Amino acid sequence: MRITRTLLALLLIAGLALVSTAQAAQFNWQQFKGTQLRVLLNKHPWQVGIEPHLKDFEALTGIKLISEVYPEDQFRAKTLVELTSGASSIDVFMSMPAQEGLKYMRAGWLQPVDEFLKDPSLTSPDYNWNDFLDKTREAMVVEGKLVGPPIQVENVALMYRKDVFQKYNVKVPTTLDELEAAAKALNGKPMTDDGQPGFGIVARGKRAAATSMFAGMLYAMGGSWLTPAREPAINSEEAIKAIDLWGRLLRLYGPPGSENNHWYEASSIFSQGKAAMYTDANSLFPVIEDPQKSKVVGKVGYALFPRGPRGQYGSTVAVWGLAMPKTSKNQKAAWLFMQWATNKDQVLKVQSERGVLGARESVWKDPKGKAKVPSDLGESLMLGSKVGTPFWNPPVVAVAEVRDAVGAAIVTSIQGGDVRAAANKAAADMKRIMAETEKK
Amino acid sequence: MANEIRVEPMPTWAPSGKPASAWSLFVEHHPVLVFTLPAAVVVFVLMVFPVFYTVYMSLHSWFASSLTAPEFIGLQNFKRAFTQDERFRNAIWLTLYFTALATALQVVLGVSLALLLNRPFRGKGFFRSIFLLPMVATPVAIALVWMMMYNPTLGVMNYLVGLVGLGPYTWVSDVRFVIPALAAVDTWEWTPLITLITLAGLATLPLEPYESALIDGATPAQMFWRITLPLLRPTIMVALLFRSIDCLKTFDIIYVMTAGGPGFASETLNVYTFQVGLFYFHIGYASSLLVILFALVLGVSLILIKVRRGAW
Numbered sequence: 001m002r003i004t005r006t007l008l009a010l011l012l013i014a015g016l017a018l019v020s021t022a023q024a025a026q027f028n029w030q031q032f033k034g035t036q037l038r039v040l041l042n043k044h045p046w047q048v049g050i051e052p053h054l055k056d057f058e059a060l061t062g063i064k065l066i067s068e069v070y071p072e073d074q075f076r077a078k079t080l081v082e083l084t085s086g087a088s089s090i091d092v093f094m095s096m097p098a099q100e101g102l103k104y105m106r107a108g109w110l111q112p113v114d115e116f117l118k119d120p121s122l123t124s125p126d127y128n129w130n131d132f133l134d135k136t137r138e139a140m141v142v143e144g145k146l147v148g149p150p151i152q153v154e155n156v157a158l159m160y161r162k163d164v165f166q167k168y169n170v171k172v173p174t175t176l177d178e179l180e181a182a183a184k185a186l187n188g189k190p191m192t193d194d195g196q197p198g199f200g201i202v203a204r205g206k207r208a209a210a211t212s213m214f215a216g217m218l219y220a221m222g223g224s225w226l227t228p229a230r231e232p233a234i235n236s237e238e239a240i241k242a243i244d245l246w247g248r249l250l251r252l253y254g255p256p257g258s259e260n261n262h263w264y265e266a267s268s269i270f271s272q273g274k275a276a277m278y279t280d281a282n283s284l285f286p287v288i289e290d291p292q293k294s295k296v297v298g299k300v301g302y303a304l305f306p307r308g309p310r311g312q313y314g315s316t317v318a319v320w321g322l323a324m325p326k327t328s329k330n331q332k333a334a335w336l337f338m339q340w341a342t343n344k345d346q347v348l349k350v351q352s353e354r355g356v357l358g359a360r361e362s363v364w365k366d367p368k369g370k371a372k373v374p375s376d377l378g379e380s381l382m383l384g385s386k387v388g389t390p391f392w393n394p395p396v397v398a399v400a401e402v403r404d405a406v407g408a409a410i411v412t413s414i415q416g417g418d419v420r421a422a423a424n425k426a427a428a429d430m431k432r433i434m435a436e437t438e439k440k
Numbered sequence: 441m442a443n444e445i446r447v448e449p450m451p452t453w454a455p456s457g458k459p460a461s462a463w464s465l466f467v468e469h470h471p472v473l474v475f476t477l478p479a480a481v482v483v484f485v486l487m488v489f490p491v492f493y494t495v496y497m498s499l500h501s502w503f504a505s506s507l508t509a510p511e512f513i514g515l516q517n518f519k520r521a522f523t524q525d526e527r528f529r530n531a532i533w534l535t536l537y538f539t540a541l542a543t544a545l546q547v548v549l550g551v552s553l554a555l556l557l558n559r560p561f562r563g564k565g566f567f568r569s570i571f572l573l574p575m576v577a578t579p580v581a582i583a584l585v586w587m588m589m590y591n592p593t594l595g596v597m598n599y600l601v602g603l604v605g606l607g608p609y610t611w612v613s614d615v616r617f618v619i620p621a622l623a624a625v626d627t628w629e630w631t632p633l634i635t636l637i638t639l640a641g642l643a644t645l646p647l648e649p650y651e652s653a654l655i656d657g658a659t660p661a662q663m664f665w666r667i668t669l670p671l672l673r674p675t676i677m678v679a680l681l682f683r684s685i686d687c688l689k690t691f692d693i694i695y696v697m698t699a700g701g702p703g704f705a706s707e708t709l710n711v712y713t714f715q716v717g718l719f720y721f722h723i724g725y726a727s728s729l730l731v732i733l734f735a736l737v738l739g740v741s742l743i744l745i746k747v748r749r750g751a752w
Binding site: 084205206207255256257258259260261265268269272274398400401404408411412414415436437 | 503504591592593594608610611612613614615698699700701702703704715719720721722
């Protein structure tokens with residue numbers, strides 16, 4: 001008896017020692033060997049960047065990946081239809097939580113990953129979750145639950161012509177007041193290659209499309225989409241000031257016809273050298289720095305979106321991330337994939353090879369991580385993604401419908417109409433839409 | 441001998457001598473039923489069923505992608521459209537405005553072009569082909585090209601109107617100009633259809649009335665207003681009918697060029713319905729809007745058919 005007991009104790013100790021050394025030395029990537037994962041990807045620079053490395057994941061884990069890629073519209077439709085059917089075989093899909101997160105979460109389609117992240121047997125000790133820029137982590141949380149890791153981040157930023165600001169001796173705006181002053185000072189000044197005059201500022205003005213950039217102005221002014229009690233706040237004094245300023249800038253110092261400008265039209269005007277400033281997503285930098293299409297290559301500075309009257313930051317923190325459906329039968333293996341795709345090595349590879357804007361601070365501090373991105377863009381992105389707001393979209397279920405309602409007020413402001421009345425109407429519409437689509 | 445053609449007698453049913461099966465007997469006795477069945481099934485599944493399903497859905501409230509089932513609400517959707525929904529009223533008005541403007545322009549231009557092309561001149565065939573080209577192009581591609589032309593900062597339209605001392609305008613970004621500007625694109629594309637139909641009509645006109653008119657000393661203008669136009673009336677009405685139906689449900693060029701903007705200034709009923717159904721996911725309400733659009737198209741068509749028959 002005694003011998004047996006001693007033997008058992010010895011075995012136990014030996015076993016424990018084995019387990020702990022294994023954990024410390026090497027995380028078990030092979031634990032789901034032989035599993036198949038179906039991964040749905042949106043056609044996107046990140047997808048282009050990660051695809052050549054997917055075979056490394058298969059070699060490391062012994063998990064087989066079946067990836068499908070679709071253009072954005074089809075991608076969204078396909079994901080929605082599969083999830084609605086309740087019988088989806090998707091294990092991992094790309095997702096923007098601010099766009100569809102609340103709808104998917106309330107429908108019960110998303111599997112939160114908090115437990116996986118906490119579990120040392122499922123998360124490698126060198127994953128370092130806190131390395132992700134603060135607000136990019138927050139942006140992946142829906143109703144208090146983490147839906148997955150971020151893969152790409154972008155902010156509404158101020159892009160400006162360094163040469164024009166220098167030539168006319170204007171200070172690069174850091175506040176909204178300075179933004180308006182600069183737009184006024186530079187509007188109509190010669191700034192194209194052949195000395196033609198340009199506009200003070202260009203930005204999106206097209207109904208729903210404008211709202212995701214306008215969100216920066218809204219939060220800088222100290223406003224928000226909703227009150228803490230989830231009542232519409234788009235007609236608060238701060239929000240009205242923001243709608244008014246966005247419209248006034250474009251009406252007085254922007255190109256005519258701004259009401260119909262999406263990012264495509266706005267970035268064309270800016271890259272033709274016809275505007276001194278452009279507020280839009282900093283992820284558009286490849287368009288502006290493309291020598292084939294742009295006349296302002298190398299002349300553009302990338303700054304934080306100007307701060308508001310009380311110093312509030314207006315950077316939006318818009319992330320693409322990975323998520324997994326509740327219906328996935330390989331959730332732990334899916335978490336391994338999410339984790340691998342966003343560990344430091346992969347983020348560094350995709351960012352250094354493709355200039356995809358990653359969400360890890362350590363990668364932004366690595367010289368290789370900065371190589372393909374303008375240096376001031378990297379600096380402003382790091383700061384903006386720590387202090388900005390993840391609410392580039394209204395945090396509601398019916399995002400598209402509410403964006404149209406708010407966008408209508410922005411268009412009214414550009415046209416010089418009654419901003420207060422338009423904001424009140426937008427708030428009333430929001431209240432009705434939320435009542436219709438969020439009834440319990 | 442070699443060229444002799446032998447006619448095989450038609451094989452009688454079940455040449456093997458076995459008794460014919462019930463199915464083959466059924467086919468033999470009901471050929472009409474059996475041979476039209478596949479087509480009838482396709483029409484039913486792809487056309488009749490969706491129409492009735494849309495009507496059925498229009499009586500429900502259903503926000504798709506929430507896990508709630510459709511809820512029967514009777515005529516509430518229609519009540520809401522007609523009494524509470526400003527965007528709907530705006531859409532109805534814009535649909536009628538766009539249709540009236542576009543068809544009027546197309547009929548006047550199309551008939552004029554047909555009269556020009558009907559005269560004998562060198563290279564007539566060549567010019568006829570050239571004038572028909574816009575109709576062949578893809579509407580989305582046309583919309584994208586016009587979008588660039590209308591661009592207030594980079595486009596060619598402001599340069600062109602500038603040559604005659606007008607502008608600059610913001611075209612599709614201006615609430616006042618957006619519908620006429622879109623109607624111009626539709627006119628550019630579809631005027632040739634009216635020309636084509638009118639040319640066919642002109643080819644069938646009898647010569648006798650013109651001979652007697654010449655003898656009576658009528659002027660060319662009189663001959664046009666008193667003979668050509670009245671004789672062409674049924675043809676023009678057919679062309680008008682085609683174009684009105686098409687204009688009422690125009691979607692591609694409007695969606696690509698303005699997506700209903702600026703604001704909602706070019707949001708026709710079809711564009712609005714698309715937003716409500718496929719972006720907002722209110723399937724029930726979108727269905728009721730489609731039923732209204734269907735009624736509108738049907739109503740306008742019936743009026744035009746009555747006019748054509750000379751009832752009014």
